[in-house]
Amino acid sequence: MAISNTTENHEKSNKKQPIDTLIHARWIIPVVPEQRLYENCSLAIHNGKIQALLPSTEARGRFLAAEEFDLDNQLLIPGLINTHNHAAMSLLRGFADDHPLMTWLQQHIWPAEQKWVSPDFVTDGTRLAMAEMLRSGTTTFADQYFFPEATAAAAREAGMRAQIAFPVIDFPNAWSRNSDEAIDKGLALRDDYRSHTRIGLAFAPHAPYTVSDETLKKIAIYANELQMPVQMHLHETAGEVEEAQTKSGERPIERLHKLGLLSPQMLCVHMTALNDGDIDLLQKTGAHIAHCPRSNLKLASGFTPVARLIDAGVNVAIGTDGAASNNGLDMLQETNTAALLAKAVSGNAAALPAHQALAMATINGARALGIDDVTGSIEVGKAADLCAIDLNELEQQPLHDPLSQLIYTANGHHVRNVWVAGKLLLKDRRLMTLNEQELRQRAGVWRDRIAGLAK
Ligand SMILES: CSC[C@H]1O[C@@H](n2cnc3c(O)ncnc32)[C@H](O)[C@@H]1O
Numbered sequence: 001m002a003i004s005n006t007t008e009n010h011e012k013s014n015k016k017q018p019i020d021t022l023i024h025a026r027w028i029i030p031v032v033p034e035q036r037l038y039e040n041c042s043l044a045i046h047n048g049k050i051q052a053l054l055p056s057t058e059a060r061g062r063f064l065a066a067e068e069f070d071l072d073n074q075l076l077i078p079g080l081i082n083t084h085n086h087a088a089m090s091l092l093r094g095f096a097d098d099h100p101l102m103t104w105l106q107q108h109i110w111p112a113e114q115k116w117v118s119p120d121f122v123t124d125g126t127r128l129a130m131a132e133m134l135r136s137g138t139t140t141f142a143d144q145y146f147f148p149e150a151t152a153a154a155a156r157e158a159g160m161r162a163q164i165a166f167p168v169i170d171f172p173n174a175w176s177r178n179s180d181e182a183i184d185k186g187l188a189l190r191d192d193y194r195s196h197t198r199i200g201l202a203f204a205p206h207a208p209y210t211v212s213d214e215t216l217k218k219i220a221i222y223a224n225e226l227q228m229p230v231q232m233h234l235h236e237t238a239g240e241v242e243e244a245q246t247k248s249g250e251r252p253i254e255r256l257h258k259l260g261l262l263s264p265q266m267l268c269v270h271m272t273a274l275n276d277g278d279i280d281l282l283q284k285t286g287a288h289i290a291h292c293p294r295s296n297l298k299l300a301s302g303f304t305p306v307a308r309l310i311d312a313g314v315n316v317a318i319g320t321d322g323a324a325s326n327n328g329l330d331m332l333q334e335t336n337t338a339a340l341l342a343k344a345v346s347g348n349a350a351a352l353p354a355h356q357a358l359a360m361a362t363i364n365g366a367r368a369l370g371i372d373d374v375t376g377s378i379e380v381g382k383a384a385d386l387c388a389i390d391l392n393e394l395e396q397q398p399l400h401d402p403l404s405q406l407i408y409t410a411n412g413h414h415v416r417n418v419w420v421a422g423k424l425l426l427k428d429r430r431l432m433t434l435n436e437q438e439l440r441q442r443a444g445v446w447r448d449r450i451a452g453l454a455k
């Protein structure tokens, strides 16, 4: 990437408009408007926001930027939005593989979390996860984990955009003794971040099998009054749905509807076992879906009927889930899996074409988190949350179609530069706000602790 400081240019001309940053890209896919590919165009950025998108020849004549970037063989897209993560679980990557969901959770993950999860664990794990996310093009993540104050602080310091969904579970855990305490602590954290531009708070009732009706009703009332988003694991497996029906005669999604939780503020995570009535409810209420294809595949949880949901008009976004069930946080890989799986599940090779898959990873994610006025597309007035992908590698030749290459060929390793709110957080694959050496060292400390090699 060629970078030039334009102080010299400033002296040559005082007619140009001074701005913070100019990015000249070989290709730009803005996502909104749909199905556009701009060639040799530039973005003008000021105060963290996109000021103009225009041909590079015009941009060079019109703006005088403090910093200028030439992305010669790179495709610029909106930063990717990971709508469901447990970032700190990066420290449990590869800790318990090849189990189905409930065995994985009850026999491996929950005992390990009970023993190891602390504010330090969450800080170190979240930093490691953010390094991986930034290096694979993610600019925004929604997170659901214990000690959300540690996650929020780590995201704030690293410069990422984040929705911190604080966990609400009825039983005692490392962070809260009960759901009332979780709600109190979560709302206090929301107050702390009330005026923050990159960090927002949401409710995360964990799942239908860990949260009572009484708690869910409270969350529905608060969420509605405070206009706060909610996210919840839901219909993750057919077993979860069957068990609920046997116990209560209701499907979990019907129960949430009855309790007042289904609305455009609701993000339903997983949603594999769906009948026509469930899809109807999602469509009618405007609730969103966080589709986590790789976690669903690895835990053998089931298949989300993505093509049917999109046909019904339901907003489907993408999430990686935690690195302990994926085992990575690469949104390009996740989106590729989503595209291929949608075709296989529907038996239709035309299902989820590349442009729709990219929309799922960007603007649909922003809608699902309620922040589509801020991010999710490259539009004037939105935050400069951007991801530049190198399309010059041999494995990407010949280049017939940049969008095809992005969805069907590229992965996170091809991401070269990332900006959040106009700030460069990944520069030629180097992290600008996180220390790689330190992350490796802390990951090693936790590996030794968890393996019982050190205290
Ligand atoms: C209350 S913090 C989040 C809680 O969720 C657990 N978790 C991680 N992945 C999943 C999943 O796919 N389904 C259900 N629960 C999951 C995580 O380990 C924490 O305990």
Ligand SMILES: [Zn+2]
Pocket: 084, 085, 086, 233, 269, 321, 322
């Ligand atoms: Zn999850």
